[in-house]
Amino acid sequence: MLTGLAVIGVARFLQQRQDFEDATARSYQVEIAARNRLAEGAPRGPASATIVAQKRARQNLRDEIDSETRDTALLVGAGLIAGLTGAALLFTGLIASMRRPLEELVDASGRLAAGDLETRVKVGGLSETAALGEAFNEMAAELQRRAGERDQLETMKDEFVLTASHELRSPLTSVQGFAELLMLERDKLSPAQADTVEIILDNTRHLVRLLNDLLDLARSDAGRLTIKPSPTDVSSLVEDAVRTMRSQTEARGQSLEQRIDPGLPQVSVDRDRIRQVLVNLLTNAHEYSPDRASIEVTASRRDGAVEMAVRDDGPGMAADQLDHIFDRFTRGDAGLTQHVGGTGLGLAISKSLVELHGGTIEAESSPGAGSTFRVRLPAVTL
Amino acid sequence: MTRVLIADDSETILLLLRTRLEMEGYEVLTADDGVEVIEAMRAADPSPDILLLDAMMPRKSGIDALRELRAAGVKTPVLIVSAHQDQMDAGAANDVEVSGYITKPIDFEALFARIAELTA
Numbered sequence: 078m079l080t081g082l083a084v085i086g087v088a089r090f091l092q093q094r095q096d097f098e099d100a101t102a103r104s105y106q107v108e109i110a111a112r113n114r115l116a117e118g119a120p121r122g123p124a125s126a127t128i129v130a131q132k133r134a135r136q137n138l139r140d141e142i143d144s145e146t147r148d149t150a151l152l153v154g155a156g157l158i159a160g161l162t163g164a165a166l167l168f169t170g171l172i173a174s175m176r177r178p179l180e181e182l183v184d185a186s187g188r189l190a191a192g193d194l195e196t197r198v199k200v201g202g203l204s205e206t207a208a209l210g211e212a213f214n215e216m217a218a219e220l221q222r223r224a225g226e227r228d229q230l231e232t233m234k235d236e237f238v239l240t241a242s243h244e245l246r247s248p249l250t251s252v253q254g255f256a257e258l259l260m261l262e263r264d265k266l267s268p269a270q271a272d273t274v275e276i277i278l279d280n281t282r283h284l285v286r287l288l289n290d291l292l293d294l295a296r297s298d299a300g301r302l303t304i305k306p307s308p309t310d311v312s313s314l315v316e317d318a319v320r321t322m323r324s325q326t327e328a329r330g331q332s333l334e335q336r337i338d339p340g341l342p343q344v345s346v347d348r349d350r351i352r353q354v355l356v357n358l359l360t361n362a363h364e365y366s367p368d369r370a371s372i373e374v375t376a377s378r379r380d381g382a383v384e385m386a387v388r389d390d391g392p393g394m395a396a397d398q399l400d401h402i403f404d405r406f407t408r409g410d411a412g413l414t415q416h417v418g419g420t421g422l423g424l425a426i427s428k429s430l431v432e433l434h435g436g437t438i439e440a441e442s443s444p445g446a447g448s449t450f451r452v453r454l455p456a457v458t459l
Numbered sequence: 460m461t462r463v464l465i466a467d468d469s470e471t472i473l474l475l476l477r478t479r480l481e482m483e484g485y486e487v488l489t490a491d492d493g494v495e496v497i498e499a500m501r502a503a504d505p506s507p508d509i510l511l512l513d514a515m516m517p518r519k520s521g522i523d524a525l526r527e528l529r530a531a532g533v534k535t536p537v538l539i540v541s542a543h544q545d546q547m548d549a550g551a552a553n554d555v556e557v558s559g560y561i562t563k564p565i566d567f568e569a570l571f572a573r574i575a576e577l578t579a
């Protein structure tokens with residue numbers, strides 16, 4: 078509108094200029110006619126008066142047009158400034174109307190990526206941003222639907238593992254029980270028969286371990302892995318785990334040392350579960366290290382926590398293997414470790430258990446330099 | 460001689476338990492489910508010194524049978540045998556007095572130790 082004013086101002090200026098030119102031309106004609114009459118000998122008085130009057134009239138016209146020109150210039154200037162301001166405001170408004178929905182979309186995408194699948198945006202603004210908002214909402218709804226389906230499948234999977242492990246336990250109890258029964262009368266068996274029963278027993282125990290590990294993982298996934306923590310002495314916990322492993326390490330000539338700092342605070346743990354973690358770490362150190370390797374367990378204070386570390390001087394691991402060491406069914410190089418009888422679930426379960434206690438577990442290793450696993454558990458504050 | 464009443468819906472498990480317990484010198488009574496446990500407790504003379512009940516059995520579970528026996532004032536020690544550790548985690552038998560839990564597969568050395576301790 079203000080731009081229109083400027084245009085009108087310019088048009089008016091041109092019109093006024095034209096009028097001024099016309100009036101000036103007319104004035105000159107009148108003056109020339111008066112001068113001609115004077116030259117033809119007309120009376121001097123009236124002709125001179127006309128000439129003077131015309132000169133004055135032209136002066137007035139000039140004054141008038143100058144003032145008009147100033148006004149018009151002001152008007153045009155004001156109009157232009159107003160027009161530019163208006164355009165700038167319009168532009169800012171346009172950007173703002175696009176920016177708000179876009180910013181909302183950026184925020185919502187962030188929330189969606191962070192896992193808030195309920196996130197939706199208000200659809201509005203320009204048709205393009207509105208379409209973008211609608212597309213976003215449809216995508217979020219689809220993600221939410223799929224996440225729901227996936228959760229349902231996860232629940233079914235957890236239930237299945239729990240039920241399967243329960244159903245498998247009874248027949249396993251029979252197989253293990255009767256094989257043990259046979260071994261009780263070992264002297265009545267031939268050496269070959271005794272070996273056969275030994276194989277049945279070994280494999281049954283492995284199956285039971287696998288089943289227990291799977292059950293623990295399924296419980297952990299289902300949020301049903303529970304612990305009953307109570308204040309526990311670190312030294313007795315470590316000694317207990319070391320005692321459990323002693324005969325196995327000795328059988329392969331491996332040294333198993335424990336070094337427990339004096340005056341350690343107690344830790345609030347489910348004793349059986351943390352013992353399970355330590356035995357698992359010691360079993361790994363034992364199985365993945367060669368005969369006559371050195372294995373060491375240490376316990377020391379670290380700020381408000383107690384750190385238990387299991388260190389071996391075995392073959393160690395490369396960085397890419399170390400990255401996945403706590404994943405399920407991740408095991409050391411099979412070529413190196415054919416005798417390893419683990420389930421590949423031990424470290425995944427250990428991690429779940431330690432984290433359930435509010436602790437951390439980490440591994441350090443490099444090829445040829447052995448491995449160290451550190452478990453940190455919050456100390457009991459007195 | 461110490462009398463043990465065992466209850467399990469699996470014949471194989473009953474045979475296994477009976478064999479191992481008899482080898483250890485126990486006298487063994489058996490039941491297929493909770494209903495038979497109640498009947499055996501009524502009929503048995505002398506009454507068993509300890510009960511070994513499977514947690515989950517058809518007709519009547521070991522836990523339900525135990526609840527009935529406790530309500531009737533029976534004070535005999537009871538060990539619950541269960542394949543399902545979750546049941547214990549959830550404390551399904553929190554309302555009745557249980558002497559202990561045994562998980563499958565059975566660690567017989569530990570079981571004999573518990574029985575000896577509870578019937579001493």
